[in-house]
Each structure stands twice: as structure tokens, then as C-alpha cells.
Amino acid sequence: MTGPAGVRIEAIDLAAWAPQALDVQAVAFGLTPEEVMVRLHIVGRHAQQPGVIALGAVSGGRLVGFGYGMPNRRDHWWSTVIEPYLVARGHGAWLDDVFAVTELHVLPEFQGRGVGSALIRTLTARSGADRSILSAIDAETPARRLYRSLGYRDLARAVHFPNTERRYAVMGAPLPLRGAGGADVAQSAPANSR
Template structure:
């Protein structure tokens, strides 16, 4: 199979947001009813400092997406990160260093039928190669023994634990928040 990784401009990302969110919903097994609220949220993210996005394509169709931006105390995710660190007894000095200088890898998803071809790794590396921060942070659903492709990808790329078993208000599943020093 032949794939292409391509960077998107903010206007392209905004235009393609409905299709990109559909990939997210399928990959994360979310209820399709969230489609319109997620499209709006993703479109708003293009205004965040440091915004960057990439897609993976195959036969002129989009099969994967990754995007992110600089972490900021005015985002809900940063508030969740800080809340989680407080609940687990932190933040430590090392954690404060991370919280003050990170690129939030907001989303990275590949359609299930195209996983296992190295697209996640290419999207991850392409998105983070010039991220303007000392660290990258992301969250991923917890799985027993870290036994899935996402955890294997993140560990192979050098991601370490920042928080484990974090519960977001809108998702009953526990999540791991992982970080990596940049450049990867």
C-alpha cells in the first residue's frame, strides 16, 4: 500500500474538519452524536499558538490525522492536566517544568483498517519534528499491560508517564497522560 503524509494549513484543516472528526470517532469508538460539537472544537483549535496538523492519505482518501498546538493554561486540557497532577500529589518541580513548556498533541488517529502500516509513527514524528516546546504531551485510553499499538508507538518514541488512570469528565475510561522530551 502507498501512503502520503501531508501537512495541512489551518484553512485546510478547518475545511476538512468534518472528515477528520469522523476518523477520530471511528478510531476512538465514540458516539457519532458528538460529531458537530467536535467539529466546532477542532476548528477553534486552529487559532491556538503553534497549531500544526498533518494527514495520512491513501488513494486520495484521508486515513489518518494528527494535530496539536502549544499547551496553555487557558485550555480545558491544561486545566485537566493540572487537576490530575494535584490529585496525585503533584506537581513536582519536574512536572512544573513540563507544564510550563509543552506542545499538546491534541489528536492522533488512524482508521482501524489502516493501522499497522507505520502511519501513526510517521504522523507523530512529522508533527513533532519542529514543535516549538521542550516537551510533547498526549493522552491515550488506558489498556491492560499497555497492550495496544498506541502504547507501543508512544513507548518506542520515548514517551514517559506523566499521569496514569486520569478520568476526564466526559469519558468514563481512564486515560494515561504521557510526555516526551523534544526533539524525539
């Protein structure tokens, strides 16, 4: 499918595309080479998960954005970290029967062009789920504004993932996602990263 700004949104083999995807994530999310190496193994494990959906945004033969997700399971590392935060706010049921957007990143020069919106809309539409959950840096960023414009709302804030100083917000939305507006920058937290 040809998306915004002449970018093609297409299904990718997550394991095969992992190095290129992590190159995009490193630029979009500011990862160190050491963090990229750790995440390469994590992405490889995620590629083997039942129901994983992975999409690439391709322009001129190169990957300029990507996103992937999977049906959430309570025994996933990410779920075990966010569960107490969700339960404390009365949102524990959001861990069940939901599609988790695991990663979503777009190169800076392609942000603001609808690429992130096209990726997340296509991912969630292909999921077959009735709702979606994700985590994002807990700050007023273009990514958070994009997610809100699509119907995501905060389920928990100030979530602390081990091995990071940043705090995250967990957001959920009914599917299908609603119309997008505003800036389109896609960055998500290390959802399901272990």
C-alpha cells in the first residue's frame, strides 16, 4: 500500500529486517550502539511470538519507519512491569484481549508526514482486536499528541521500566482508531522489550 509522502507501507519479516529497523529506532529514539545490540536479540525473540504483525515504511528502497505488535499476554515482560500501575488505576483488564503496539519509529526527516499514523493504523487494523495498548515517554511529545488524536488515552503515567531513567505512560484505545490530526511523529517505549 502506498502511504503518505510516497512511502510504501508493507508487511516485513521482522527477524530479517531487524538490523534495518533498529537503525531507524536508533536515530528516531536516540539509542546507543550497546542498546541496539541488546534490542536486536529482543526483536529476534518478538519475531517468533504468535500473532506478531510487522510493517515497514519504505521510500527509495530504504526503511524509513517501522512498527510491530502482537496480542498481549500477561506473562510478557512488558505486561509484568505495567500490570501494577494499571491495576492501581482500575485498568487491569487492559492486559487481556488487546493488541500491544510494541515498537513504532519513523526517521526524523519523515516525521510529520503521516507515516507514523499510517503504520499504527495499518498495524491495529490487521490485528483483528477490539482495542490496542502501548507505552510512550511520559511527556508532551509529538508522539503522545499523535496517539491521543487516534483515540488513545492515558491508562497509567509515571511508569518505570527497569534500566531506564525515563518515565512512560501506558495508553489504550478502542479499535478502529479514529481520525488523526496534528503532528505525526512515532516513538514508542520499549513495550514488551524483554
